[in-house]
Amino acid sequence: MIDRLTLLRPDDWHIHLRDGAALQRTVADAGRTFARAIIMPNLVPPVRNTAEADQYRERILAARPAQSDFEPLMVLYLTDKTSAQDIKAAKASGFVHAAKLYPAGATTNSDYGVTQLEAIYPALEAMSAVGMPLLVHGEVTHADVDIFDREKRFIDEQLIDLVARFPNLKVVLEHITTADAAEFVSSASANVAATITAHHLLYNRNHMLAGGIRPHFYCLPILKRNTHQEALLDAATSGSSKFFLGTDSAPHAQNAKEIACGCAGCYTAYAAIELYAEAFEQRQALDKLEGFASHFGADFYGLPRNQDSITLLREPWTVPDSFAFAEQELIPLRAGETLNWRVLGAQA
Numbered sequence: 001m002i003d004r005l006t007l008l009r010p011d012d013w014h015i016h017l018r019d020g021a022a023l024q025r026t027v028a029d030a031g032r033t034f035a036r037a038i039i040m041p042n043l044v045p046p047v048r049n050t051a052e053a054d055q056y057r058e059r060i061l062a063a064r065p066a067q068s069d070f071e072p073l074m075v076l077y078l079t080d081k082t083s084a085q086d087i088k089a090a091k092a093s094g095f096v097h098a099a100k101l102y103p104a105g106a107t108t109n110s111d112y113g114v115t116q117l118e119a120i121y122p123a124l125e126a127m128s129a130v131g132m133p134l135l136v137h138g139e140v141t142h143a144d145v146d147i148f149d150r151e152k153r154f155i156d157e158q159l160i161d162l163v164a165r166f167p168n169l170k171v172v173l174e175h176i177t178t179a180d181a182a183e184f185v186s187s188a189s190a191n192v193a194a195t196i197t198a199h200h201l202l203y204n205r206n207h208m209l210a211g212g213i214r215p216h217f218y219c220l221p222i223l224k225r226n227t228h229q230e231a232l233l234d235a236a237t238s239g240s241s242k243f244f245l246g247t248d249s250a251p252h253a254q255n256a257k258e259i260a261c262g263c264a265g266c267y268t269a270y271a272a273i274e275l276y277a278e279a280f281e282q283r284q285a286l287d288k289l290e291g292f293a294s295h296f297g298a299d300f301y302g303l304p305r306n307q308d309s310i311t312l313l314r315e316p317w318t319v320p321d322s323f324a325f326a327e328q329e330l331i332p333l334r335a336g337e338t339l340n341w342r343v344l345g346a347q348a
């Protein structure tokens with residue numbers, strides 16, 4: 001049995017840090033083990049241009065604990081109005097690394113999102129030209145499409161066409177949740193990749209719905225049946241460079257989760273790499289964790305790999321019941337339960 005695992009320092013290619021007082025918690029957690037993270041722009045209002053990304057980046061940098069060299073990689077939120085010029089300016093900034101497509105209404109704070117893909121063709125053309133990846137929340141939003149089918153329908157009805165229309169555009173299908181998505185990405189060109197969360201590797205919809213409804217497992221895209229979970233485990237542990245780590249750690253205060261109409265999002269950043277290690281270990285694939293966590297994302301984004309390392313130890317510990325989160329409480333995924341892995345020198 002492996003009890004100690006040293007990895008090149010990992011990065012998180014999809015995280016929500018939120019803003020204001022929340023940053024104190026989220027930035028410390030992200031920077032605990034990750035050198036860099038792709039910062040999702042779905043604030044209210046969203047991060048739509050380079051000036052807004054610059055200001056948000058400064059707030060994140062200011063929230064870093066002393067000695068932290070955590071580097072936020074900023075992302076623009078695409079709207080129907082995003083222009084080719086917006087993309088060129090973002091690329092020129094050096095700190096904006098991607099732009100995110102939220103179909104309007106698909107998820108938390110997506111009201112400003114794109115209503116018709118045609119509206120962003122000029123922006124996508126510019127992204128393709130400057131080599132800026134398009135990050136996609138891949139779900140259709142029509143009320144009549146079953147929530148468990150929304151990812152597959154997005155792939156079939158929109159993504160296949162989009163990828164064919166912009167063959168040189170780098171595309172990351174974010175937080176994939178289905179065998180269909182894993183298959184689509186595997187068979188697409190080298191310009192198409194995907195992030196996979198720890199919670200979609202560790203859980204399926206039974207964990208959320210069988211024996212009681214558990215709001216802290218509710219996220220979007222929603223957890224699917226276990227055959228999809230197995231397909232995601234296959235993809236993540238395959239050694240394919242098309243699949244890499246993106247936690248989609250998405251905090252919402254306890255009172256916004258434990259309520260009649262609760263928000264979507266799981267908080268995993270406090271122990272992200274530990275949760276991934278648990279998932280990979282279930283497949284006896286700890287040897288595949290470093291590529292997934294520390295190599296493939298940087299390679300896809302055209303950024304250098306990190307140079308330092310972290311060490312995971314098999315050392316069971318109990319997750320706190322909650323964390324302070326601005327003026328409120330934040331319930332982490334696995335609150336009060338045991339995690340088997342711990343990062344040497346990093347405390348939750």
Ligand SMILES: NC(=O)N[C@@H](CC(=O)O)C(=O)O
Pocket residue numbers: 016042107108137218219220221248250251264265266
């Ligand atoms: N994943 C989620 O369930 N929620 C995310 C939004 C997103 O990534 O879709 C959030 O911002 O809360």
Ligand SMILES: [Zn+2]
Pocket residue numbers: 107137174175220221
């Ligand atoms: Zn999303």
Ligand SMILES: [Zn+2]
Pocket residue numbers: 014015016040248250
């Ligand atoms: Zn997200």
